Amino acid sequence: MSNEVFPVSPEWAARAIIDEARYKALYEASLRDPDTFWREEAQRIDWIKPFTKVKNVSFDPKNLHIKWFEDGALNVSVNCVDRHLKDRPDQVAIIWEGDDPKNDRKITYRELHAEVCRFANVLKARGVKKGDRVTIYLPMIPEAAYAMLACARIGAVHSVVFAGFSPDSIAGRVVDCDSTVIITADEGLRGGRKIPLKANTDEALKKCPGVTSVITVRHTGGDVAMQAGRDVWYHEEAAKVPADCQPEVMNAEDPLFILYTSGSTGKPKGVLHTSGGYLVYASMTHQYVFDYQDGDIYWCTADVGWVTGHSYIVYGPLANGATTLMFEGVPNYPSTSRFWEVIDKHQVNIFYTAPTALRSLMREGDGPVKKTSRKSLRLLGSVGEPINPEAWLWYHRVVGDGRCPIVDTWWQTETGGILISPLPGAIAQKPGSATLPFFGVKPVVVDTEGKVLEGETSGNLCIADSWPGQMRTVYGDHQRFIDTYFIQYPGMYFTGDGCRRDADGYYWITGRVDDVLNVSGHRLGTAEVESALVAHAKVAEAAVVGYPHDIKGQGIYAYVTLNAGEQPTEELRKELVQWVRKEISPIAAPDLIQFAPGLPKTRSGKIMRRILRKIAEDDFSNLGDTSTLADPTVVGDLVDNRQNKG
Numbered sequence: 001m002s003n004e005v006f007p008v009s010p011e012w013a014a015r016a017i018i019d020e021a022r023y024k025a026l027y028e029a030s031l032r033d034p035d036t037f038w039r040e041e042a043q044r045i046d047w048i049k050p051f052t053k054v055k056n057v058s059f060d061p062k063n064l065h066i067k068w069f070e071d072g073a074l075n076v077s078v079n080c081v082d083r084h085l086k087d088r089p090d091q092v093a094i095i096w097e098g099d100d101p102k103n104d105r106k107i108t109y110r111e112l113h114a115e116v117c118r119f120a121n122v123l124k125a126r127g128v129k130k131g132d133r134v135t136i137y138l139p140m141i142p143e144a145a146y147a148m149l150a151c152a153r154i155g156a157v158h159s160v161v162f163a164g165f166s167p168d169s170i171a172g173r174v175v176d177c178d179s180t181v182i183i184t185a186d187e188g189l190r191g192g193r194k195i196p197l198k199a200n201t202d203e204a205l206k207k208c209p210g211v212t213s214v215i216t217v218r219h220t221g222g223d224v225a226m227q228a229g230r231d232v233w234y235h236e237e238a239a240k241v242p243a244d245c246q247p248e249v250m251n252a253e254d255p256l257f258i259l260y261t262s263g264s265t266g267k268p269k270g271v272l273h274t275s276g277g278y279l280v281y282a283s284m285t286h287q288y289v290f291d292y293q294d295g296d297i298y299w300c301t302a303d304v305g306w307v308t309g310h311s312y313i314v315y316g317p318l319a320n321g322a323t324t325l326m327f328e329g330v331p332n333y334p335s336t337s338r339f340w341e342v343i344d345k346h347q348v349n350i351f352y353t354a355p356t357a358l359r360s361l362m363r364e365g366d367g368p369v370k371k372t373s374r375k376s377l378r379l380l381g382s383v384g385e386p387i388n389p390e391a392w393l394w395y396h397r398v399v400g401d402g403r404c405p406i407v408d409t410w411w412q413t414e415t416g417g418i419l420i421s422p423l424p425g426a427i428a429q430k431p432g433s434a435t436l437p438f439f440g441v442k443p444v445v446v447d448t449e450g451k452v453l454e455g456e457t458s459g460n461l462c463i464a465d466s467w468p469g470q471m472r473t474v475y476g477d478h479q480r481f482i483d484t485y486f487i488q489y490p491g492m493y494f495t496g497d498g499c500r501r502d503a504d505g506y507y508w509i510t511g512r513v514d515d516v517l518n519v520s521g522h523r524l525g526t527a528e529v530e531s532a533l534v535a536h537a538k539v540a541e542a543a544v545v546g547y548p549h550d551i552k553g554q555g556i557y558a559y560v561t562l563n564a565g566e567q568p569t570e571e572l573r574k575e576l577v578q579w580v581r582k583e584i585s586p587i588a589a590p591d592l593i594q595f596a597p598g599l600p601k602t603r604s605g606k607i608m609r610r611i612l613r614k615i616a617e618d619d620f621s622n623l624g625d626t627s628t629l630a631d632p633t634v635v636g637d638l639v640d641n642r643q644n645k646g
């Protein structure tokens with residue numbers, strides 16, 4: 001915890017879209033009369049048919065529904081592309097920076113329009129219609145944005161799968177939403193290494209009999225297998241269609257996309273976002289939180305495979321007619337100065353990244369940063385996990401030369417956009433705190449019994465009422481939506497995060513209170529990693545917990561019980577790590593595996609994760625009551641054999 005306060009500078013207060021007085025007045029108005037507030041804010045986008053109803057929401061589990069602007073009609077791609085053709089056709093919409101610093105591209109709004117239309121026409125030619133689900137498994141290339149916007153144009157629902165996921169993970173997501181078309185590329189490139197995307201897709205499709213079309217973008221030119229009838233090259237199909245495509249008229253509550261994310265139990269769930277409310281919220285938060293003003297060059301380093309890429313690389317910035325930078329590579333290739341070199345090369349003004357990237361770069365010292373200018377920078381942002389004050393201060397002093405405010409933005413896949421964050425011209429920052437709620441957002445801190453806690457306190461974080469960017473359901477499983485978010489604390493949305501509220505009303509997010517891990521800002525369920533481990537022929541049982549990790553924030557600690565007769569060897573340990581990489585993704589690979597002859601279980605057979613977490617954290621003093629365990633002696637064995645942190 002840091003007690004330092006970084007006040008809003010007079011220059012920022014003067015130039016920002018929202019200053020302190022405006023923040024206070026608008027925040028108050030947004031809670032007092034949400035209908036009027038959101039009716040006005042929703043005018044920021046173009047409606048084909050104006051809405052008359054603003055909000056129709058109930059958080060009552062027996063009658064749960066969330067609808068915004070429900071009788072309005074719009075097209076999201078028109079808002080992100082066509083409407084800018086009048087004022088800024090030749091402004092750059094997307095700056096693409098390749099993995100190799102020699103490769104870059106600039107796409108104007110006029111070009112973006114033609115590319116999106118062409119992509120939409122290719123999808124139509126492959127039989128895609130309004131309401132169909134399309135899976136996108138692409139690297140960070142402009143075609144990812146074209147494909148997303150093309151789906152939006154024709155009313156198809158995209159499901160972007162992060163290009164780091166394995167064939168099995170792709171297959172699960174394709175089957176869950178029943179998508180018949182996949183868009184991929186020959187290969188991806190990251191840090192000079194090739195990722196076999198088409199080959200992964202081919203492998204996945206052995207388990208997806210429903211897929212009839214694979215559209216492959218040629219990116220590296222690498223050799224790939226093409227299956228006649230099913231697989232087509234994007235560039236060949238694009239040459240056959242016109243660069244103009246009539247947009248579909250979409251209801252505000254028609255689905256825009258599904259994005260799979262990990263929960264505390266079971267397989268990843270398909271978070272469903274709809275069109276009108278999501279776009280209003282993404283556009284508004286992008287403008288106010290980043291104080292985006294005409295002409296700014298904005299760079300979010302996330303991947304389009306995650307929600308940050310959806311809301312703050314593609315939809316928010318493009319709805320605002322911004323110039324958004326899309327980066328294919330990694331922070332340390334070809335050198336650890338890469339981020340800062342890209343900032344200088346493209347004169348980036350607003351930079352948004354994750355604490356894990358900062359921590360890994362901080363380790364290299366100030367030199368790689370200081371040799372670059374970074375004069376263009378005006379604002380810095382952080383997202384994905386709590387930022388430790390040390391990393392915050394380094395970001396501020398070294399990267400931003402003490403000149404740039406930092407917006408520590410707290411939100412989730414489920415929330416569609418930022419819910420708690422400083423507005424840089426309005427709210428003083430405290431390193432490590434996401435500070436205060438955005439307009440219309442009412443955070444509530446509750447204890448485990450559901451009692452609402454007032455004033456300076458800590459507990460679980462809920463949100464008392466809806467905001468337009470909120471997810472609407474879990475695709476194909478509405479009951480799971482209700483059970484996950486609305487049962488534990490009736491009448492509120494439960495975030496799954498713990499938090500502290502200080503005497504100034506600032507929120508400090510302390511991390512997940514459920515069995516969800518946050519590893520390098522990537523969200524993973526312990527249950528997913530466990531089921532991958534037990535799928536290995538030699539494993540009888542597995543329990544996975546998180547532990548504090550200097551760079552990743554959280555590391556993955558797996559306790560593994562082997563089948564009778566199997567030997568716990570170093571080889572097997574390595575094999576299990578490789579196994580999980582292949583089953584899920586390299587991001588899910590356990591950092592530490594402890595072979596455990598027995599796991600601490602209650603007499604009813606429930607694994608006591610609390611104890612496993614303590615042991616993984618090296619906190620043996622505080623193991624709590626172990627007398628209720630079926631076999632209390634296992635705890636002593638686990639402590640004795642705790643895997644060396646190395």
Ligand code: PRX
Binds near residue numbers: 386412414495
């Ligand atoms: O625990 C919180 C953490 O990331 C979780 C959401 O993960 P995901 O849905 O993958 O979305 C990440 C990008 C928005 C949250 O429940 N989290 C996200 N941002 C922050 C954060 N924790 C602390 N501070 C943040 N700024």
